[in-house]
Amino acid sequence: MAFSISAELLLGTYRGGGPDGRVERIPSVARLHSALLCAAGFGPRAQERDGRLSPCEDDEAALRWLEENPPDGVSIPALQVNRGRAIAHRDDGTVKKSRGVLSIKKLAKSPDTSVAVDGRFTWTWSSPPPVDVAAALEALCPDVPHLGRSEAPARLTINRDDVASTHTLNPDAGLFTAGGEDIELPLTGRLTELITAHEAVTRTPPPARQDRYRTDERSSAPIPPRVAVALARYVPLQEPVGAVPWPEVVVLPLDRPIAERLKVRWAVAAHRALIATIGDGAPPLVTGSYPPGTARPANRVALHILDAGHPLDLLDGAPAGLAVMLPRHAAPGDLAAVATALTNLRSFRGPGGELRHVVGAPRGAPGDGFWHERPPGTVRLWRTSPPAVPETRGGGAGWTFGHAALLSLGFVWNGSPHLPAVAGRGATRYRSLVQAVADTDAVAVSAEPLRTAAVHDYVHRVNEHAVVRPYRALLSVGRLGGQRTLQAIGQSRHLGGGLLVPTDLPEGSRLDTVDLTAVVHG
Secondary structure (H helix, E strand, O other): OOEEEEEEEOOOEEOOEOOOOOEOOOOOHHHHHHHHHHHHHHOOOOEEEOOEEEOOHHHHHHHHHHHHOOOOEEEOOEEEEEOOOOOEEEEEEEEEEEOOEEEEEEEEEOOOOEEEEEOOEEEEEOOOOOHHHHHHHHHHHHHOOEOOOOOOEEEEEEEOOOOOOOEEEOOOOOOOOOOOEEEEEEOOOHHHHHHHHHHHHHOOOOOHHHHOOOOOOOOOOOOOOOOOEEEEEEEEOOOOOOOOOOOEEEEEEEOOOOOHHHHHHHHHHHHHHHHHHHOOOOOHHHHOOOOOOOOOOOOOOEEEEEEOOOOOOOOOOOOEEEEEEEOOOOOHHHHHHHHHHHHHOOEEEOHHHOEEEEOOOOEEEEOOOOOOOOOOOEEEEEEEOOOEOOOOOOOOOOOOHHHHHHHHHHHHHOOEOOEOOOOOOHHHHHHHHHHHHHOOOOEEEEEEEOOOOOHHHHOOOOOOOOOOOOEEEEEEOOOOOOOOOOOEOOOOOOEOOOEEEEEEEEOOOOHHHOOHHHHHOO
């Protein structure tokens, strides 16, 4: 019989902040552990020791059991992160001196930053805890007033019936395990760590001389230690990795936005920084340089710049992001090298010597579940942003940019379970591949050349005899990818160009009445 703890957010919103101040999407197991410790140390079950309230022995034993036994599954309801735009100011309690006048410092706060939640969060253990531990947890749960901030009142309850989980613990998961949520767990010693930190700041008050006010004060509230906290990956129960060109993606949030015309250059800069971070022996999967006679895969590691306006939740409020897309059939050793490099990559320098800093930890996502779900009542199309660049001179008479877009889509998927390999050479093969792509119901709704003299903005390297013709396209990818699949097309698809960004139109829209130029340009 299973055992679980459920948290009902009474206002339908969760408000929590990570150690770096970013919005916390879901309450972690470490957050649950801290809330229960607070109830145990200050609630009606607390006992007095040496003139101070402390958890009773039964509650300490229950909290240590949580440290030793992470939940086997979690249930995460549908949620939506609402980024705060309003700014309120509150007193900080510290003094500042301005023009000879003392006043209380103000701190900015976003009161409308929250996570809308449709349901309960549940943490489930497949094997129930000892009877005394279960009894202690059941007694503590009603004494927990909120999870996260006090603006998120919660009701915690114990369930002894089976509760369906949405995610299950994968102890072998790494940075590139597709899908899932990275959830913080309390490790052995977390209870002692928090109690010790609390006693250090409350046991002995400072002498009056140190406690008097000063001008231009700073808050001295200590940051709680986090040595006994670690991340664990909980993966979806019904979201396997699809047979897509890039089944695994890692996103690094960046500190400043990047204009569309500079995205290829910044992707190239990030690529060079990634190779430098890996050092000698960087795999061809990353460098793109393969030994003579080695068959080149259809796709290798691709780097693309993301915008805050893109339909995804992986930037944690950052104005931009770097998506590192990992191809199918990559060797585990190559993935390990990329994983280590991304963990160590903190900044890189791009056009004009400008610097971009990584402002958060890498976050993994499945390549077939990357974008937001399509809103009800809409049809999902895909626009190239930045523009794509054709990979060939074409297939002969009558060849258009629409054919070029379908051909590039074919190069990405050729040889996959969704598009069997097309044999042949030259124009004959190109036209056969375009036809094979069309047979998957893929359509080039619109494809027009980009009128610009700065074509070098959209391509990294080409043959000196090639003609570079960037173009913008609006596509329906048919069966070559799902509604949330991340992919890119064209000559620069591995270095920032031809990213396919979702564009949703109302169902029943007549294309002859839609301003396709505005749609294609986003």
